[in-house]
Amino acid sequence: MxxxxxxxxxxxxxxxxxxxxxxxxxxxxxxxxxxxxxxxxxxxxxxxxxxxxxxxxxxxxxxxxxxxxxxxxxxxxxxxxxxxxxxxxxxxxSLEALALQEEGDRILVATDARMGEIYHAAYLRSSNGGIHGAPLRTVAAPGCCKPDDFAAPAGHWAGIGAAFGVYEDQLASHLGPRLLSARAQAAxxxxxxxxxxxxxxxxxxxxxxxxxxxxxxxxxxxxxxxxxxxxxxxx
Incomplete structure (x- = not known):
């Protein structure tokens, strides 16, 4: 190939x-x-x-x-x-490609969309994707909103993406203990x-x-x- x-x-x-x-x-x-x-x-x-x-x-x-x-x-x-x-x-x-860099099973992606907004999506790692199956399953499709309006799916998540650095305080306060980790340097x-x-x-x-x-x-x-x-x- x-x-x-x-x-x-x-x-x-x-x-x-x-x-x-x-x-x-x-x-x-x-x-x-x-x-x-x-x-x-x-x-x-x-x-x-x-x-x-x-x-x-x-x-x-x-x-x-x-x-x-x-x-x-x-x-x-x-x-x-x-x-x-x-x-x-x-x-x-691109958000799914970014999620592949995170090793966790529940992955919350948030990148800087500029103008005070973020791009976001959520994925679950697949355990039985098969030979040609997708390694991730989308549980929240890509969207765009202000950090304070971000409604993450229920549960605990590993975060990845620049927005976790640019809007660190807002996202940490908004998500609370549901955000287990955040890799803000990944792109x-x-x-x-x-x-x-x-x-x-x-x-x-x-x-x-x-x-x-x-x-x-x-x-x-x-x-x-x-x-x-x-x-x-x-x-």
Whole structure:
């Protein structure tokens, strides 16, 4: 299996190339660098693996939720590469890819959505996913809200995502003892996007490139300067 994965939903971007049992990856720091570095780094990884784009079996990308420009970039590149190679695309929820980094069985994901809001989701680790089964089961689909309005599912959770650092006091107070731990430094990575994308490929569930799309969970994707200031964000 040769699968390329792109993850640029936040400022800590990365790409990964899965070739059989081996994995090559590169990190990209800073939102501004994503558009300049992603395609050249893809060429570097393909060259290191001795592969041409036409030898890929699929392209996976972190579909979000996340930064608007980063999601559009990843989706557009995945579509373009897949169209050129005549292969399918695997959109992967970035919050689910992030949840894979947490070893606990009950995982609460919360990332910084800017403008005083968070992106969130909750997952349970599957014990009987089977050969092509999903390692995680979604119990709360991705959403967006203010930290004080976050209604986590019942039970105790291991938290992961930047929001647990940016809104540490608010989330800790809001969730109380139900939050067992929090890894605020973790960000979605292409290696987990590749792992989940490989499952999509194995199940025969790839999308035609033109059908792939970012995952937007905000009521409104773009805001005016006045609206951003009203929400507590910078212009």
């Amino acid at each position: 040769n699968l390329l994965a792109i993850e640029t939903s936040c400022e800590h971007g990365s790409i990964a190339l899965r070739c059989g049992d081996s994995l090559l990856e590169r990190a990209i720091e800073g939102n501004a660098a994503h558009s300049e570095q992603v395609l050249p780094l893809i060429r570097v990884l393909l060259a290191e693996a001795g592969l041409a784009v036409g030898q890929l079996d699929a392209v996976a990308f972190g579909s979000g939720p996340g930064a608007f420009t980063g999601l559009r970039l990843a989706c557009g590149l995945a579509q373009g590469l897949a169209l050129g190679a005549g292969i399918g695309v695997a959109p992967v929820v 979605p990575r292409a290696r987990e996007v590749a792992a989940l994308g490989a499952l999509v490929l194995a199940r025969g569930e790839l999308l035609a490139p033109e059908l792939a799309a970012p995952l937007y969970v905000r009521d409104k994707v773009a805001f005016t300067t006045v609206e951003r200031r009203a929400r507590g964000g910078k212009a």
